[in-house]
Amino acid sequence: MQISFTLNGRPTTVDVEPATLVTELLREQLNLTGTHIGCDTSQCGACVVHLNGLPVKSCTLLAPALDGATLLTIEGLQGAPGSNQMHPMQEAFREHHGLQCGFCTPGMLMTAVALATGKPDLTEAEVRHGLEGNICRCTGYQNIVVSVMAGAAAMNAAKGE
Amino acid sequence: MGNVIGIGASPKRKEDQRFLTGRGNYVSDIKRPGMTAGVFVRSPHGHAILRGIDKAAALASPGIIAVLTGEDVAADKLGSLPCGWGISDAKGVPMKEPPFPMLAQGKVRFVGDMVAFVIAETPEQADAAAELLTIDYEVLPSVVGVLEAVRPGAPQLFDDVPNNICCDWELGDKAAVETAFRKAAHVAKLSLVNNRLIGNPMEPRAAIAEYEPGTDRFTLWTTSQFPHVVRFLMGALVLNIPQHKLRVVAPDVGGGFGVKQFHYGEEAVITWAAKRVKRPIKWVASRSEGYVSDRHGRDHVTEAELALDEHGKFLAFRVNTLANMGGYLSTFGPNIPTNLYGPLLGGVYTTPAIYCNVKVVFTNTVPVDAYRGAGRPEATFVLERIVDVAASEMGIDRVEIRRRNMIPKEAYPYQTPVLVQYDSGDPMGCLDGALVAADVKGFGIRKAASASKGKFRGLGYSTYVEACGLAPSRFAGRLGARGGLYESATVRVHPTGQVTVMIGTHNHGQGHETTFAQIVSEKLGVSFENVDIVFGDTDRVQFGMGTYGSRSLVVGGAALSKATDKVIAKGKKIAAHLLEAAEVDIQFEAGNFSVAGTDRIKSFEDIAGAAYVPHNYPLEVLEPGLEEQAYYDPVNFTYPGGCHIAEVEVDPETGTVTLVNYTAVDDVGTVINPMIVEGQLHGGIVQGVGQALFENAVYDEGSGQLLSGSLMDYCMPRADHMPMMKISTHSTLCTHTPMGVKGCGEVGTIGSPAAVINAVVDALSHLGVTHVDMPATPNRIWRLLQNASLPVAAE
Numbered sequence A: 001m002q003i004s005f006t007l008n009g010r011p012t013t014v015d016v017e018p019a020t021l022v023t024e025l026l027r028e029q030l031n032l033t034g035t036h037i038g039c040d041t042s043q044c045g046a047c048v049v050h051l052n053g054l055p056v057k058s059c060t061l062l063a064p065a066l067d068g069a070t071l072l073t074i075e076g077l078q079g080a081p082g083s084n085q086m087h088p089m090q091e092a093f094r095e096h097h098g099l100q101c102g103f104c105t106p107g108m109l110m111t112a113v114a115l116a117t118g119k120p121d122l123t124e125a126e127v128r129h130g131l132e133g134n135i136c137r138c139t140g141y142q143n144i145v146v147s148v149m150a151g152a153a154a155m156n157a158a159k160g161e
Numbered sequence B: 001m002g003n004v005i006g007i008g009a010s011p012k013r014k015e016d017q018r019f020l021t022g023r024g025n026y027v028s029d030i031k032r033p034g035m036t037a038g039v040f041v042r043s044p045h046g047h048a049i050l051r052g053i054d055k056a057a058a059l060a061s062p063g064i065i066a067v068l069t070g071e072d073v074a075a076d077k078l079g080s081l082p083c084g085w086g087i088s089d090a091k092g093v094p095m096k097e098p099p100f101p102m103l104a105q106g107k108v109r110f111v112g113d114m115v116a117f118v119i120a121e122t123p124e125q126a127d128a129a130a131e132l133l134t135i136d137y138e139v140l141p142s143v144v145g146v147l148e149a150v151r152p153g154a155p156q157l158f159d160d161v162p163n164n165i166c167c168d169w170e171l172g173d174k175a176a177v178e179t180a181f182r183k184a185a186h187v188a189k190l191s192l193v194n195n196r197l198i199g200n201p202m203e204p205r206a207a208i209a210e211y212e213p214g215t216d217r218f219t220l221w222t223t224s225q226f227p228h229v230v231r232f233l234m235g236a237l238v239l240n241i242p243q244h245k246l247r248v249v250a251p252d253v254g255g256g257f258g259v260k261q262f263h264y265g266e267e268a269v270i271t272w273a274a275k276r277v278k279r280p281i282k283w284v285a286s287r288s289e290g291y292v293s294d295r296h297g298r299d300h301v302t303e304a305e306l307a308l309d310e311h312g313k314f315l316a317f318r319v320n321t322l323a324n325m326g327g328y329l330s331t332f333g334p335n336i337p338t339n340l341y342g343p344l345l346g347g348v349y350t351t352p353a354i355y356c357n358v359k360v361v362f363t364n365t366v367p368v369d370a371y372r373g374a375g376r377p378e379a380t381f382v383l384e385r386i387v388d389v390a391a392s393e394m395g396i397d398r399v400e401i402r403r404r405n406m407i408p409k410e411a412y413p414y415q416t417p418v419l420v421q422y423d424s425g426d427p428m429g430c431l432d433g434a435l436v437a438a439d440v441k442g443f444g445i446r447k448a449a450s451a452s453k454g455k456f457r458g459l460g461y462s463t464y465v466e467a468c469g470l471a472p473s474r475f476a477g478r479l480g481a482r483g484g485l486y487e488s489a490t491v492r493v494h495p496t497g498q499v500t501v502m503i504g505t506h507n508h509g510q511g512h513e514t515t516f517a518q519i520v521s522e523k524l525g526v527s528f529e530n531v532d533i534v535f536g537d538t539d540r541v542q543f544g545m546g547t548y549g550s551r552s553l554v555v556g557g558a559a560l561s562k563a564t565d566k567v568i569a570k571g572k573k574i575a576a577h578l579l580e581a582a583e584v585d586i587q588f589e590a591g592n593f594s595v596a597g598t599d600r601i602k603s604f605e606d607i608a609g610a611a612y613v614p615h616n617y618p619l620e621v622l623e624p625g626l627e628e629q630a631y632y633d634p635v636n637f638t639y640p641g642g643c644h645i646a647e648v649e650v651d652p653e654t655g656t657v658t659l660v661n662y663t664a665v666d667d668v669g670t671v672i673n674p675m676i677v678e679g680q681l682h683g684g685i686v687q688g689v690g691q692a693l694f695e696n697a698v699y700d701e702g703s704g705q706l707l708s709g710s711l712m713d714y715c716m717p718r719a720d721h722m723p724m725m726k727i728s729t730h731s732t733l734c735t736h737t738p739m740g741v742k743g744c745g746e747v748g749t750i751g752s753p754a755a756v757i758n759a760v761v762d763a764l765s766h767l768g769v770t771h772v773d774m775p776a777t778p779n780r781i782w783r784l785l786q787n788a789s790l791p792v793a794a795e
Helices: A022-029 A088-095 A105-116 A124-130 A142-160 B016-020 B070-075 B123-131 B174-183 B227-239 B265-277 B287-291 B376-394 B398-405 B427-437 B440-452 B473-479 B512-524 B552-578 B604-612 B674-693 B747-767 B778-794
Strands: A002-007 A010-015 A048-051 A054-057 A070-072 B036-042 B048-054 B064-069 B114-120 B134-139 B165-172 B186-198 B206-212 B217-222 B246-249 B281-284 B296-308 B314-326 B353-362 B456-465 B487-493 B499-503 B531-534 B586-589 B592-595 B601-603 B627-632 B641-651 B656-667 B725-729
Touching: A048 A105, A054 A105, A088 A105, A088 A142, A088 B016, A105 A124, A105 A142, A105 B016, A124 A142, A142 B674, B036 B123, B036 B265, B048 B114, B064 B070, B064 B123, B064 B265, B114 B123, B114 B265, B165 B174, B174 B296, B174 B314, B174 B353, B186 B376, B186 B674, B206 B265, B217 B227, B217 B265, B227 B246, B227 B265, B265 B281, B296 B376, B314 B376, B376 B398, B376 B456, B376 B747, B398 B427, B398 B456, B427 B440, B427 B456, B427 B641, B427 B656, B427 B725, B440 B456, B440 B641, B456 B747, B487 B552, B499 B512, B499 B552, B512 B531, B512 B552, B552 B586, B552 B592, B552 B604, B552 B627, B592 B604, B601 B604, B641 B747, B656 B674, B656 B747, B656 B778, B674 B725, B674 B747, B747 B778
Parallel strands: A002 A070, B036 B281, B217 B246, B314 B353, B499 B531, B656 B725
Antiparallel strands: A002 A010, A048 A054, A048 A070, B036 B114, B048 B134, B064 B114, B165 B353, B186 B296, B206 B217, B206 B281, B296 B314, B456 B641, B487 B499, B487 B627, B586 B592, B592 B601, B641 B656
16 A cells, blocks of 8 residues: 655655554565564554654554644754754753663654654653663663763753743 | 873763663674574473484474484584583592583483484574474483482483582691581581572673674674683684684673583584584573573582681581583583682681682583583582681681681781782771771661661671682693683884774673773873774784683783783884884883983884884884784782672561661772772672572482572562672782782672672571571561561560
8 A cells, every 4th residue: 555654854655565563564664774683563662753753662553544634753853944953852862871782772762852853851750751662782871861961951951942 | 102091090981871772782782694593492301312303294284494403413423511620539530520511412311401403494484393393302301400310219311420420629737627616616507509690781692693604604693701712712613614714703792600511512513503504593592492492501509518616716627519511511610619629718718727628519400511600609619617616606706707817918828728828918907998888886776776676687797709810821720621711912003193902801791901900001101092992803913812701801901011021122122223222221200212311202103103114213123013922821819809898778567678788898909990800890799699599500400400490580680689789999909910800790799698608597596597508588577486486486
């Protein structure tokens, strides 16, 4: 079947088998391999993308659900449009060593951006609770939590300007 | 000279850009032209005779390319998966080493044992074809626990391995220990289980293999921590592929923790199959598939006894352990619960006599091998737990009993009675630092505050040391290593002065691209931005043993340091010629070669340029070019250690243990990049906390089914399980590594389980609880409280 959606800001039309998962569509058909598959039970969160602005685990979403929707993946995350800069959350992860092997990082960032949108004063407890659906085996989460709090402040400061 | 960023600085990581933007290059991201899909068919039984496999229906299914089984492996006369260590018992009798075929032959020995490899045009077609295989199993009873496996009448995995015992290994002076126990004023005893773990790097294992008929060359992309070792083991010992015809690439790898430091059967099967089908093949494990095929960790049952004099001084330590090996010997399997366990039983104490017996046991479970810490967390847990038990029984404060037995700073180098000699350390300094950092003085107030909310608060200590920087080859060879454990580095200076380093270690989260660049930047005075680190490709990197055992900076960094020194030495020769001075008068400082006491100077770039454009160059005595290589084999292990203090709160209503404070003061030697070291400690500690509170791989006795078979059943630490940890270092320098480094990759995982469990026991000690096995889950604690509260209530 044919579906049309907005992918990272660009109108996209693809032919898909109805049983295709969004992770498969992105990784195999569209060569967007930044969205990762870390488990088979929707536990790890390495595949989080934004569907119509909300974070979803793309490993449990069928491609036909994208028809007419807006999808943002890690490849589309950026600073001010056209600026060629990273998103403040990406910058915060780099600044605070919020990643090690990088495998959980795309999902972690997508969750973090959703968590921080409109919330400049996220508390540590809110961040820890908000990251419950994303597993990281490398960092012990501490620097991720610090990164998300810093990223939230930067995101919302940038918006306020 | 630009932007030199050297030792002790925390530049942001070079590797981050690609990971932050979704441009990493993991094996599962790679596509090859004409690529096919492979799936492994695995045994659903823990133990069974494999009567036969009917391939007919599978071979007729759409898109099918091939179905390979153990019979094909046997027909091609391929080798068994090799074990890299051969240990022996006290009489020198070698361990039992049954063959480990890459696809099962005659029998399956664990759920997940591979019986067939199905190749088709797409993964869906391969899955569908795999469903059509008819496999005739004669199911046998399974044995999964070590205690059960050595009992008379237990199911036997191998005909020629009586009682399933691979090796009855021992270390230490048994007679001296017995004598000391006879003189002891007190003997503390402890029985414990070190729970079985699944490593769970977030990237599941994967491989792609390709064969080029035109050149007779194979390429294997694999999620490995040591591509050169895979090339050697697989090429030389399993598939008979000459080393120069086999390229192994481990690109970005999403975490390892030991799980990816073995040569797996999947790698051999897919490489062999790629030549048979003449097309590239890709296999990507699901998480559940990883659970029944990734090598597991730990799984010990231990009886320990500590003999003390009337002042609480340790006289002797005796440890008897049953260690689970699973169904076959994995690459490092038998080395982990023996050579990496027994020698650590001295800990940071002056215990004069130690004896350790380890029975290494086969069971119908996934092979067990190294997982972050590997042997050393197990040793630390036994020792640090029994020290607390002894203190409690003798009425001595837990800190005081440690102080009375600690090796004083002045006593280093310190020879233990269990092989290893610690070169440097200051355990008392770490302890003192941690007591302050953890505000132990204020614990009483915090405990009272918890009590007022109906919660039990406890504090736990772990003062530990480990042996890493694997490893001095000569020493390891005596212990049974079948390979060397050195490392190699090549420093290639380009004509323009930029530098590419080829190194045999593998970066999968540790930040090598940054740390190693800092070493080169500092030593050569070149810009940090002008140094790139290449790893993970046997066609690009000369050789290497890879990354495990906290060895990359210690052994690899030393090789890099040596190679860099050779570059400087050659540069001095070139500079002497250009500056018309004697070589001994040439100084190299801050990126410039100069004649001592003069203003005659040549920059590093000038020298690099002259090396490649040798118009004015000492060609009679010196080759052109500026590229040097070094191999480094350490003279000893390194011995990082420290003091960890955990503080927990137990809710007696639910049995839930909450980790409320965690403090670590560690001695990791020289710190190159403090930001990265702290990150390594964070991650390591949380993995240890995971073992202590959450993680447990559980098998069903009899059927051999893995009950904790997915992330739904195996509890991984999450962000909301942890408080903010307080991390600091109290370093003494390693005396034998070039930069004084000791390694930091595993210390967190080694020190933390004992600290957490000691805290849990402390919280419950008023109820008569003297030990809690890991993981201290709410269920386990609640049951303990139900049992414990009865006599308390009756009083």
